Amino acid sequence: MDAPKILVLGTVTATAPLYRRLQKLHAKQKFDAAFCVGTFPVEEAVATPAPLPVYYLLPANDPMPDASSIAANVTVLHGHGQVDVGPLRVGYLAGVFHGEPPGYTPGDVAALEALGACDLLLTQDWPRGFHTLLPDDRIPGSLRHKTDATGSYLVAQLAMRLRPRYHFAGVPSAHCELPPYRNDQDSSSFTRYIALAEQGSDQKSLYACVIGPAPSAPPADVTPCPYTATRTEPSSRPAKRPKTTTSMAKLAPVEVAQTRWAMGPQSGQPPPPGYVCRLCSVAGHYIEDCPQASTPPDGYVCNRCHQPGHFISACSMKRASREPQECWFCLASPSVEAHLIVNIGPAMEMSPDERSDLDKYKEALKTMFNGNCVIYERFIATRAATHMQVQVVPVDAAFDSRAFRDLCARESGVDFEVVDDKFTVDRIASDSQFIFVEAPGERMLFHMEPGDRRRVPLQVVRQALAVMAGEPAKADWNMCRLSVDEETAQRDRFKSQFAPFDPFPE
Structure with missing residues (x-):
């Protein structure tokens, strides 16, 4: 043939x-x-x-x-x-x-x-x-x-x-x-x-x-696999900015609103000589500070209050809150899958003690996994989001935090900054969006100031962890679904393993 x-x-x-x-x-x-x-x-x-x-x-x-x-x-x-x-x-x-x-x-x-x-x-x-x-x-x-x-x-x-x-x-x-x-x-x-x-x-x-029969030996110009190699040749492309250590003071709430997080010029500051706003063709201000930037075009109607004269981002009407009727892990939801619950802290639904209880659970899990776990907390605004959440994922002892950061940056465009080992999310302004990761050996933060409209993949951390574990399909949590009986059995096994570390034993 x-x-x-x-x-x-x-x-x-x-x-x-x-x-x-x-x-x-x-x-x-x-x-x-x-x-x-x-x-x-x-x-x-x-x-x-x-x-x-x-x-x-x-x-x-x-x-x-x-x-x-x-x-x-x-x-x-x-x-x-x-x-x-x-x-x-x-x-x-x-x-x-x-x-x-x-x-x-x-x-x-x-x-x-x-x-x-x-x-x-x-x-x-x-x-x-x-x-x-x-x-x-x-x-x-x-x-x-x-x-x-x-x-x-x-x-x-x-x-x-x-x-x-x-x-x-x-x-x-x-x-x-x-x-x-x-x-x-x-x-x-x-x-x-x-x-x-x-x-x-x-x-x-x-x-x-x-497409003839496969040759018995590769050609003379064969190279290593590019997807596992490291680029070493000089390049004319702009180098990525070096990773820096961010101090807690830099992220204090009073300063967050004044910081661009390494993203261009300071809002409100005068531009250099010769700069002309591309929106109004007038010098003296950046395009983001242009008076016309907040003026919607003729015929624009706010989709929230259905009134003209302003963009939805400037609307004084608050977005209607969504009841967590369909959320399967909200305790207040009638759809909560209670068979997955291992433990409930005494003050987890209360303020201001919830952070203390949460920290106790995190430390207990770190001890249980010998420090080999990734803990991440995120607050990224979505139309359906009704709460924040913290997730804990056990990882291999050889987990490479730098490789994790590089993967998130390459695959999802999320560039984490390494922060001080005493950093906590309390330092972030309450209206800021963020993803905070505690990995073996370092803490890292991705932060967006109020008004930043970048689209951030919600599953960026889970996706990177799944790829690093050699199970990319598990980035989709639906691929982890089991029957209720199987999930209940897993819950019971984990409950038994966690019992010696439980900060709130019954």
Whole structure:
């Protein structure tokens, strides 16, 4: 049997010119299939017969076209999975993890990993860390200054686990090829990574290859795996600011409102000579201090009070509180899953003693786990949030706090600062949002001043811990669900183990 011949495409903007090109190529070479790893016009693509079998990736959160409407030679690969094309096993993962909403979940990645190795891996997302061993002139210009925010760590991990011979990606749309890399130090298997640009661009948007028998030895230019290597070459990209130790005084409530937390100029201070506000075209103030910045456009109506004249952020009407009717771990909720409760402190629902009781529980758990645990407290505003929470996760004795911080910064854009070992959240202004982490050996804080509108992933800590534990699917707590009987049995086992450390024994 002849070795399979395939074509891989980047983002498709129009099917007519693409199919004309494919028709010419297919007439000369007789390709077995074409795969699109970018985005594509769904209605147009599925309604137009293709000149050869064409496979499109469609994220799971996009509706699947009706089977009866899909034209001849067109196949839509929905979500994630594997498909056999002749002798080739093709794994695919559609969507972008950092999209809104995410195009796939850690659970999808784990499910694809469970299907086993594949010859081709098709992902729309790029792998985070693709650039680690590349010189700057090999990195696409559009990505050169944002490599640390490009792609997903989950895709990098997926490629390492599945060890495909080829890995293709298409979002963002840019052409990039890595030298073949080893999947591990002692293995002869290697992977070629190719990212493709958008159809019609001046970059490479189509890749043709013949998938013959796997060679017995890697090529001479093989490199280590970029996703586990450390970049050592000089780079022209701006260096990340050094990590600093933040004092408690810097975060005192009176000072928090005056501090930008290393994010640009001081509000209210005059700009340098020559600076002109881009909003009103007048010098003398920054754009954030511009009088027009607080004036909504004509026709704008506040979505909270339904009155014109102000933005919702300046609305005097308080947001309606939400009753915790559906919360499964609020003691006041009729839906509380009481079978999971191990212990209730005598003053946990009271003030001001609740912090003292909470600290006693935290110290008891630290002792129980020999200090090998991560404790994190977060307050990130969401529409559904009705309370703050503290979570405790046991970790391995070899837990690396710096690797944890780096992972949070790379994968979620959350850059933790190391704080003094006596720091407590009492030092943070009551209207500030934060994530405070107590890890083995250090404490760290991510803090947002009032008015900061950045979107912060609520599960950033859990996601990083799950990845570091080799269980990325567990970032989604729904993947940890058990039956009530199994959860009750686990509760009883933990209750027995915790009894010697219980600060409030019955």
